Amino acid sequence: MIRAQGGLCIICLRAPAVHVDHCHKTGRVRGVLCFNCNTGIGLLKERPDRIRRAIRYLEGTRGSQHS
Numbered sequence: 001m002i003r004a005q006g007g008l009c010i011i012c013l014r015a016p017a018v019h020v021d022h023c024h025k026t027g028r029v030r031g032v033l034c035f036n037c038n039t040g041i042g043l044l045k046e047r048p049d050r051i052r053r054a055i056r057y058l059e060g061t062r063g064s065q066h067s
């Protein structure tokens with residue numbers, strides 16, 4: 001799986017993939033992440049609704065800074 005990702009984290013595509021991320025409900029391997037990205041989604045409780053709000057927040061902030 002790490003080779004399929006080119007050895008890089010599947011989220012940031014920059015850092016080396018070092019952490020195998022499992023779905024905590026099913027135990028399925030979701031992908032291999034770098035330390036920071038794994039920590040980041042963990043801090044957002046792996047909740048897609050929260051992560052989507054974080055994305056909107058970041059994009060909204062960035063948009064207002066450039067307009």
Ligand SMILES: [Zn+2]
Nearest residue numbers: 009012034037
């Ligand atoms: Zn990463």
